[in-house]
Amino acid sequence: xxxxxxxxxxxxxxxxxxxxxxxxxxxxxxxxxxxxxxxxxxxxxxxxxxxxxxxxxxxxxxxxxxxxxxxxxxxxxxxxxxxxxxxxxxxxxxxxxxxxxxxxxxxxxxxxxxxxxxxxxxxxxxxxxxxxxxxxxxxxxxxxxxxxxxxxxxxxxxxxxxxxxxxxxxxxxxxxxxxxxxxxxxxxxxxxxxxxxxxxxxxxxxxxxxxxxxxxxxxxxxxxxxxxxxxxxxxxxxxxxxxxxxxxxxxxxxxxxxxxxxxxxxxxxxxxxxxxxxxxxxxxxxxxxxxxxxxxxxxxxxxxxxxxxxxxxxxxxxxxxxxxxxxxxxxxxxxxxxxxxxxxxxxxxxxxxxxxxxxxxxxxxxxxxxxxxxxxxxxxxxxxxxxxxxxxxxxxxxxxxxxxxxxxxxxxxxxxxxxxxxxxxx
Amino acid sequence: xxxxxxxxxxxxxxxxxxxxxxxxxxxxxxxxxxxxxxxxxxxxxxxxxxxxxxxxxxxxxxxxxxxxxxxxxxxxxxxxxx
Numbered sequence: 001x002x003x004x005x006x007x008x009x010x011x012x013x014x015x016x017x018x019x020x021x022x023x024x025x026x027x028x029x030x031x032x033x034x035x036x037x038x039x040x041x042x043x044x045x046x047x048x049x050x051x052x053x054x055x056x057x058x059x060x061x062x063x064x065x066x067x068x069x070x071x072x073x074x075x076x077x078x079x080x081x082x083x084x085x086x087x088x089x090x091x092x093x094x095x096x097x098x099x100x101x102x103x104x105x106x107x108x109x110x111x112x113x114x115x116x117x118x119x120x121x122x123x124x125x126x127x128x129x130x131x132x133x134x135x136x137x138x139x140x141x142x143x144x145x146x147x148x149x150x151x152x153x154x155x156x157x158x159x160x161x162x163x164x165x166x167x168x169x170x171x172x173x174x175x176x177x178x179x180x181x182x183x184x185x186x187x188x189x190x191x192x193x194x195x196x197x198x199x200x201x202x203x204x205x206x207x208x209x210x211x212x213x214x215x216x217x218x219x220x221x222x223x224x225x226x227x228x229x230x231x232x233x234x235x236x237x238x239x240x241x242x243x244x245x246x247x248x249x250x251x252x253x254x255x256x257x258x259x260x261x262x263x264x265x266x267x268x269x270x271x272x273x274x275x276x277x278x279x280x281x282x283x284x285x286x287x288x289x290x291x292x293x294x295x296x297x298x299x300x301x302x303x304x305x306x307x308x309x310x311x312x313x314x315x316x317x318x319x320x321x322x323x324x325x326x327x328x329x330x331x332x333x334x335x336x337x338x339x340x341x342x343x344x345x346x347x348x349x350x351x352x353x354x355x356x357x358x359x360x361x362x363x364x365x366x367x368x369x370x371x372x373x374x375x376x377x378x379x380x381x382x383x384x385x386x387x388x389x390x391x392x393x394x395x396x397x398x399x400x401x402x403x404x405x406x407x408x409x410x411x412x413x414x415x416x417x418x419x420x421x422x423x424x425x426x
Numbered sequence: 427x428x429x430x431x432x433x434x435x436x437x438x439x440x441x442x443x444x445x446x447x448x449x450x451x452x453x454x455x456x457x458x459x460x461x462x463x464x465x466x467x468x469x470x471x472x473x474x475x476x477x478x479x480x481x482x483x484x485x486x487x488x489x490x491x492x493x494x495x496x497x498x499x500x501x502x503x504x505x506x507x508x
Contacts, residue, residue: 080459084442087459366458373466407478415461415481 006032008326009147009160010125011133011173013039013117016298016315017166021120021127022059023323029330031125034149034158036132036170039117043109044192044279046232047073047209047224047309050091050104051387055316057100061119065105068115071225072103076309076385077205078369079262081213086262087369088205094382106209106224136163136173136294143335144293161293161335162326166319168299174286183283185359185423186305188218189242190279191249192234194226195270209309212263214256216241218362218421220307221256221263230273233257236306239280249276282306285351289344293335295322302351305358313387314351321346321390350390353398357384360401363423366416367404371397429472429500430493436467437489450490461486474499 008024010017013035024031056062075090092102121127131149137157139145146159165173174180200206200223210223219237226232235256245252253276257267282305289301298315325343329335361368371377380397389395405425408414427435438446440460447454456464465481468474474496485495 080457083457083459085459087462366462369459370462370465373462375469404478411479411482413483414479415483415486416458419458 006030006126006146006158006160007330008032008162008164009034009158010164010166011136011147012036012166012168012170012298012300013120013127013129014043014113014166014168014298014315015116015312016168016300016319017164018113018116018120018125019055019059019316019319020164020166020297020323021125022061022116022123023319024326025120025124026059027323027327029327032158033117033120033125033127033166034131034133034147035117035127035129036167038130039114040110041113042277043113044190044234044277045306045309045311046109046226047106047222048104049309049313049385049387050096050099051390052313052316053099053101053104054096055313055320057098058320059119061116064115064119068111070108070112071106071207071227073106073207073209074103075205075208077208077210078372079210079212079260080369081215081260084261086205086210087372088208089372089378089382089385090204091382091386094379094386096383096386096388106207106226108226133167133172135176136165142292144291162329163294164322164326165294165296165300166298166315169303171284171286171300173294173296174284174300177288177291179287180284181287183285186218186283186362187239188236188282188305189239190234190236190282191242191253191276192222192232192279193253193272193276194230194274195233195267195272196229196231197269197271198223198231198233199266199268199270200225200231201266210266211307212260213365214259214263216256216259219256221260223263223266231270233267233270249278289318289347290322290325290340291337295326295340295343297322297347301347304351304354305362307358307361308354308385308387310354310387314347314354317350317390318343318347346390349392353384353389353392353395356395356398357389357401359423360398360405360425362421363425364405364408364416364420366419367401367408370416371401371404376400429474429496432472433468433492433496434489436464436471437492440464447489450493451488453487454489456486464492468496472496 008031010033013033077088133147144163212221222234224232297318322343
C-alpha cells in the first residue's frame with residue numbers, strides 16, 4: 001500500500017468512483033480507488049439515460065461500450081395499469097447538444113462496472129479491490145486527511161489531500177458525519193431478477209425500457225433487456241405494500257405481474273435465471289456533498305427514486321463536476337469547503353430537478369402520459385427524460401405540471417381527479 | 427368528413443372490445459389512456475385545443491357530450507376571430 005503519496009483517495013469503484021478516477025487521471029491528478037468488493041459484482045440500476053453518453057464520450061469510454069455489445073436503448077415506453085396499450089418516446093425526436101448518437105445503453109452492471117473501473121485503471125488510476133474503507137479521518141482543523149482501510153484484519157491509515165466518498169448506498173461519510181436524511185415521501189422497495197423468454201414484442205419499442213404501472217400505491221415494474229436472451233424484471237412499490245403482502249418474493253412478484261395485462265403477457269413464458277434480489281432504502285439525501293478536503297458523489301450523496309433511470313447519470317455528472325472543483329483545489333492549493341462547495345450547488349440543483357419531476361409524476365400519473373402526448377409539452381418532458389437536468393436556470397414544464405395538478409385539485413369532476421395521490425406538493 | 431363524423435369514427439376505432447356506438451347518449455366508458463389519446467386526437471386532428479379545466483367528466487360521458495364540446499369550442503374560436 002502507498003504511504004503518504006496519494007493525492008486523492010476514492011472510496012468505492014462503482015460508476016461514480018471510476019468516472020471520477022478517469023477525470024482525475026486525465027487531468028494528471030494522482031488518485032487511488034479502494035473498492036470493498038471484488039468486481040465483477042452484482043448491482044441494480046441497469047438502464048441509462050441519454051445524458052450519460054456525453055460523459056462516456058468525454059472519458060473515451062464509448063468505444064468500450066460499443067465493442068462489448070451492450071444493448072442499445074433508443075427510447076422508453078409506459079404501459080397503463082388495468083388496460084392494455086403503451087405510450088412511447090424515442091430519443092431521436094429531440095437530439096441533445098454534444099451527443100452524437102440517438103441511443104444510450106442497457107447494461108449488465110457486473111460487466112459495465114468492471115469495464116469502467118478497468119478504464120480508470122488504464123488511464124492511470126490506482127485500483128485496490130477487496131479493500132474496504134472503514135472511516136474517513138479528520139485533522140485538528142477539521143479537514144479530511146485520509147481514510148482507514150481494513151486489510152488482513154488490520155486497520156491501516158491512508159493519507160490523502162482529498163477524500164471522495166463514492167461508497168454508494170453504504171453512504172460511508174453520510175453515516176459517519178450523520179448528514180443522511182431519508183426522504184419523507186418515498187420509502188420504496190424493489191424485488192427483481194433476470195428472466196429469459198420474456199416476450200418483448202415485435203415493435204420498434206421492443207428494446208426500449210418498458211415501465212408498467214401497477215394498480216398499487218406508487219407501484220411499477222421495469223423491463224430492461226440485458227442481452228438478446230436475458231431481460232431484467234423488477235417490481236417496485238412502497239415498502240408497506242411488500243410488508244403487508246406477507247409473502248415470499250415469488251408470490252409478491254407473481255401477484256403484481258398478473259396485475260398488469262401487458263406485463264402479464266410479456267411474462268407468460270418467462271423463466272427466471274437467477275435469484276430474486278431485494279432493494280430497500282430507496283430515497284435519501286445528504287445535508288452536505290462537500291466539506292474541507294472531502295466530497296460525496298453518486299449514491300453516496302443523493303439517491304432519488306429510480307423510475308427514470310437517473311442513477312448512473314447522477315453518478316457520472318457528480319464525478320464530472322466534483323473533478324472540476326478538485327482540479328481547482330490542487331491548482332490553488334485550497335482544499336477548503338469553500339473551494340469544493342460549488343460542486344455541491346451544481347449537483348444539488350440537478351438532482352432537485354429530477355426529484356421534483358419524480359414527485360409530480362407520482363402525484364398524478366396520467367398527467368405524465370398526457371404531457372408526453374401533448375404538442376405543447378412533449379419535447380420538454382423528453383428533455384428531462386434524457387437526463388438534461390444540470391446547468392439549467394429554469395424548467396418551465398415543471399411549473400406547467402404544478403399548474404395542471406392545481407387545476408385538477410380545484411376543478412370538480414376533473415377526469416384525473418380520482419387519480420391524485422397523497423404526495424404533498426408545496 | 428365533418429368533425430362529428432371524424433370523432434365518431436375515431437371513437438369506434440378505439441374502443442377495444444366494445445361494440446361501435448349506436449346511441450349518441452350511451453355512456454362511453456373511456457379509460458385513462460384512451461382519454462389522453464382522445465384529447466390528443468381532438469387537438470391534432472380536429473384542431474380543438476382544450477383547456478385544463480375543460481377536461482371534466484361531463485364533457486366526455488357520451489358522444490353527444492363531446493360533440494357539444496367541439497361545437498362550443500368552434501363557436502368560441504369563430505367569435506374570438508371576428
